Amino acid sequence: MSSTLPSPAPQAVRLSTLQVLACGALIVTLSMGIRHGFGLWLQPITQAQGWSRETFSFALAIQNLSWGLFGIFAGMAADRFGAFRVLSGGAVLYGLGMAGMALSTSPLSFALTTGVLIGAAQAGTTYAVIYGVIGRQIPAEKRSWAMGVAAAAGSFGQFLMVPLEGWLIGSAGWQQALLFLGAVVLLIVPLALGLREPGFGGSQTPRREQSIAQALREAFQYRSFQLLMAGYFVCGFQVVFIGVHMPSYLKDNGLSPEVASYALALIGLFNVVGTYAAGALGQRLAKRHILAFIYFARAAAISVFLLVPLSPMSVYVFASVMGLLWLSTIPPTNAVVAQIFGVAHMSMLSGFVFFSHQIGSFLGVWLGGVLYDRTGSYDIVWYLSIGLGVFAGLINLPVRESPIVRTAQGVGAAA
Numbered sequence: 001m002s003s004t005l006p007s008p009a010p011q012a013v014r015l016s017t018l019q020v021l022a023c024g025a026l027i028v029t030l031s032m033g034i035r036h037g038f039g040l041w042l043q044p045i046t047q048a049q050g051w052s053r054e055t056f057s058f059a060l061a062i063q064n065l066s067w068g069l070f071g072i073f074a075g076m077a078a079d080r081f082g083a084f085r086v087l088s089g090g091a092v093l094y095g096l097g098m099a100g101m102a103l104s105t106s107p108l109s110f111a112l113t114t115g116v117l118i119g120a121a122q123a124g125t126t127y128a129v130i131y132g133v134i135g136r137q138i139p140a141e142k143r144s145w146a147m148g149v150a151a152a153a154g155s156f157g158q159f160l161m162v163p164l165e166g167w168l169i170g171s172a173g174w175q176q177a178l179l180f181l182g183a184v185v186l187l188i189v190p191l192a193l194g195l196r197e198p199g200f201g202g203s204q205t206p207r208r209e210q211s212i213a214q215a216l217r218e219a220f221q222y223r224s225f226q227l228l229m230a231g232y233f234v235c236g237f238q239v240v241f242i243g244v245h246m247p248s249y250l251k252d253n254g255l256s257p258e259v260a261s262y263a264l265a266l267i268g269l270f271n272v273v274g275t276y277a278a279g280a281l282g283q284r285l286a287k288r289h290i291l292a293f294i295y296f297a298r299a300a301a302i303s304v305f306l307l308v309p310l311s312p313m314s315v316y317v318f319a320s321v322m323g324l325l326w327l328s329t330i331p332p333t334n335a336v337v338a339q340i341f342g343v344a345h346m347s348m349l350s351g352f353v354f355f356s357h358q359i360g361s362f363l364g365v366w367l368g369g370v371l372y373d374r375t376g377s378y379d380i381v382w383y384l385s386i387g388l389g390v391f392a393g394l395i396n397l398p399v400r401e402s403p404i405v406r407t408a409q410g411v412g413a414a415a
Contacts, residue, residue, distance in 0.1 A: 007402070007406070011036055011328075015133075015137045015194075015195070015197065015198075017137075017138055017142070017146070019194050020133055020134060020137050020138060020146070020194075020195065021134075021150065021196070022132060022151050023192070023193075023194030024130040024134065024153070024195065024357055025149060025150055025152075025153030025189050026153070026191050027087065027125060027130060027188050027191050027192065027195075028126060028127065028130055028150055028151075028153045028157065029093070029153045029156060029157035029160065029161075030125075030157065030161075030184065030185055030187060030188055030191075031090075031122060031125040031126050031157075031185070031188065032126060032155075032157045033160055033161030033162070033268075034094075034157075034161055034165070034181050034184075034185060035118075035122060036161065036264065036268065037158070037161055037162040037165035037264065038060060038243075038244065039243055039244040039245065039246065039247045039248070039260075039263075039264070040162070040165055040166055040257075040260070041056075041169070041174055041178070042056050042244065042247065042248055042259065043247075043251070044169060044174040048174070049105075051107060051110075051230075052369075052373055053143060053369045053373060054366075054369040054370055055107045055110070055285040055369075055371055055375045056369065057244065057245075057365050057366055057368055057369025058107075058115075058357075058366055059107075059110050059111045059115045059371070060114070060115070060244055060365045061115075061361070061362040061363075061365045061366035062111050062114075062116060062119065062362070063114060063115045063116075063118050063119040063122070064119065064236065064358045064361035064362045064365060065119065065241055065358055065359065065361075066115055066117075066118075066119025066120055066123070067119040067123050067126075067354075067358050067361075067363075068119075068123075068351075068355035068356070068357065068358025068361070068396075069119075069123075069355060069358075070119060070120040070123035070124070071126075071128050071351040071354050071355060071358070072348065072351040072352055072355055073123075073130045073351075074086050074090070074123040074124045074128060074129055074347075074351060075129065075132065075346075075347035075348040075349070075350060075351030075352075076134075076212065076347070076348045076351070078132050078347040079132060079345055079346070079347045081135045082196065082197045082306050083129050083130070083132060083192065083195045083197065083347075084139060084192050084193065084195055084196045084197075084339035085127055086124045086129050086189060087124060087129060087189075087191075087192035087195065088188075088189050088192050089124055089187045090120070090121045090122070090123065090124020090125040090188070091121070091124075091125060091186055091187075091188035091192070092121075092180070092186070092189075093117055093118075093120055093121035093124065094118060094122070094125060094185045094186075094188070095182040095183065095185055095186050096113075097113050097118035097120075097121050097182075098118065098178050098179070098181055098182030098185065099113075099178070099179060099182045100112070100113025100114065100358040101113050101114040101118065101178050102174075102176075102179050102182070105326070113240035118218075121351075123351075125188055125194060127151070127330060127350070127354070128151070128350040128351045128354055129335070129347055129348050130150055130195075131150065131334045131346065131350055131363075132346050132347030132348070132350065133195050134146045134147055134150060134196060134208065135232040135334075135338045135343035135346040135347075136197065136343050136346070137197065140338075140339075141283070142283075142349045143335055143338060144244075144279050144280075144282035144283050144287070144331055144332070144335040145279050145280050146369060147279050147282075147330070147331035147334055147335055148275055148276045148277070148279015148280055148282070148331040149276060149279065149331045150273070150276055150331075151271075151275035151276075151278075151279065151327050151328070151331050152272045152276040152279075155267075155268050155269070155270075155271030155272040155274070155275050155323070155326065155327055158274050159268030159271075159272065160268070160376050162261060162264045162265050162268060163262075165181070166257070166258075166261040168180060168181070176222075176354075178358035185350050190223065210344065210345065212345065212348065215341070215345040215348070215349065216348075216352075218404070219341060219349055219352070221412070222340070222404065223398075223400075224336075224340065224398075224399045224400045224401075225337075225340070225349075225353075226304055226321040227395050227396060227399050228333055228353055228396075228399060229352070229353050229356040230392070231295065231329070231333070231390075231392040231395055231396045232329070232353050232354065232356045232357040233296065233356045233357060233359055233360035234358055234388040234389065234392035235295075235329045235360065235392070236357035236358055236359065236360030236361035236364065236386055237360035237361065237363055237364035237384070237385065238302075238360075238364065238388065238389065239326060239327070239361075239364075240361035240364045240365045241364035241365060241368045241381055242322065242385075243267075243366045244368065245369075245372070245378060245381075246260065246263065246264075247260035247261075247263075247264070248372075249378050250263070250310075250315060253310050255312060255315065255411060259312050259315055262316065262319075263316060263318075264319070266316055266319040266320050266323055267319045267320075267322055267323040267326055268319075268323065269323060270319075270321075270322075270323025270324050270326075271323040271324065271326040271327050271328070272319045273323075273324060273325035274325055274326060274327070274328040275326075275327050275328045275330065275331060276277070277292070277328070278329070278330075278331050278332055279332075279335075282331055282332045282335050284355070286401065287332035287333075287335060287336045287339075287399075287401055288310075288332075288336070288396050288397060288398075288399040289397075290328075290332045291329060291332050291333065291392075291396040291399070292311060292329055292393045292394070292396045292397050293389070294325050294329055294393075295329075295389045295392035295393035295396065296387075296390065296393040297321075298322070298325050299385075299386045299387075299388075299389030299393070301318060301321045301322055301325065301391050302382060302385050302386050302389070303386055305318040306317075307340070333353060334346075334350050336354075336368070336399065336401050337349050337350055339401055339402075339403060340400075340401065340402070340403060340404050341404060342403070363403060364381070364385075367380075367381050367384070381411075
C-alpha cells in the first residue's frame with residue numbers, strides 16, 4: 001500500500017504568491033547581498049590587524065560550515081514553527097555578528113563572530129527557510145519558477161550590495177561599514193512578518209505523514225539524494241573560493257580593487273538572469289540535465305579564464321559567464337528535493353543538502369588561504385575547481401526526479 005506525497009496548504013489558507021515572492025526576495029537580497037561582499041574586507045582587515053590571509057579565510061570557512069550545520073536545525077524549526085520566528089532570530093544574530101566582525105581584536109573572537117555567529121544567522125535568513133515557505137505556499141506547477149525568482153533576488157542583492165559595500169569601505173572605513181550593514185540587516189524582521197504562514201505558531205500544526213527520523217532515513221537511503229548532495233558540495237567549493245579570493249587574486253596580478261568590485265557586481269547582475277532562467281527551465285526540462293550543464297559550463301569557463309591573458313576585459317567576461325552559472329544550481333536542486341520527497345520536511349532536507357554545499361564552501365575558502373600562504377599562488381585551487389566541476393556534471397546525470405512511493409513499511413522507491 002502506498003501513500004501519496006503531502007500537498008501544499010489548501011488555496012484557502014495560502015499566502016498570496018506576490019506576498020511570498022516579494023517578502024522572500026527582499027530578505028534574500030539583504031542576507032545574500034551582504035555576505036557576497038565579504039571578500040572585499042579580506043585585505044583591509046588583515047592589513048589593519050596584522051593577520052595572515054589564512055586567518056581571515058579560516059573565519060570565513062567556519063562561517064560557511066556554521067551556516068550549513070545550523071541550517072539543518074533552522075530548517076527543522078521552520079518546518080515545525082513556521083519561517084517568521086526563524087527569520088527574526090536570524091536577523092538579530094546577523095546584526096550582532098556584523099558588529100562582532102567590526103570590533104574583534106583577536107583571531108579567536110573574529111572566528112567566533114564572523115564565523116559561528118554570522119554563519120548561524122545566514123542559516124536562518126536564506127534559501128532553506130525561504131524555499132520551505134515557497135514549497136508550502138506556492139503550487140507545484142509554479143514552484144521551480146518561484147524558486148528561480150527568489151534565487152534571482154539573491155543575485156540582485158549581490159549586484160546591488162557589493163558596490164555599496166566597496167563604496168562604504170572606501171568612504172567610511174571598514175569598521176564603520178560593517179556596523180552600518182549590521183543595522184541594515186535588521187530590516188529582515190519586519191519583512192518576515194509577510195511570511196507568517198497560517199497554521200504555524202498557534203494551536204494548529206500542519207499534520208505530517210512522516211516523523212523527522214523517518215524523513216531523514218528515507219532521504220539518506222535514496223541514491224539521487226546522495227548525488228544531489230555531492231553535486232552541491234562542488235557548487236559550494238567553487239563559488240565561495242571565487243567570491244572570497246578572486247578580489248585578492250586580481251590585486252596580486254596588478255589589477256585595481258575597482259576591477260574586483262565590478263567583477264563581483266557583474267556576477268550578481270548576470271546571476272539574476274541565470275537563476276531565473278534555471279528556475280523557469282526547470283518547469284520544462286529535466287532538472288538533472290540543467291544541473292549537469294551548469295557544472296560542465298563552470299569547468300569550461302574557469303579553464304578559459306586561466307588560459308587567456310589576464311586583463312580587466314577578461315575578468316569582466318569571466319564574471320559575466322560565471323554569473324549566469326553562479327547560483328543557478330539552487331532552484332533545480334531544491335525543486336528536485338521537493339519533487340521527490342514532497343514539501344512537509346522540505347526546509348530540513350534542503351538544509352541537509354545545503355550542509356554539503358557548505359562543507360565544500362569551507363574547503364574552497366580555507367584551501368584558498370592555506371595554499372596561497374604556502375605557495376604564493378591560487379593555481380592549485382583553480383585546477384581543483386575545474387576537476388570538481390566535471391565530476392559534479394557527471395554525477396547529476398543519473399539523478400531520478402520522479403516522486404518517491406512510500407510503502408506501508410516506509411520504504412521509498414522511485415515511481
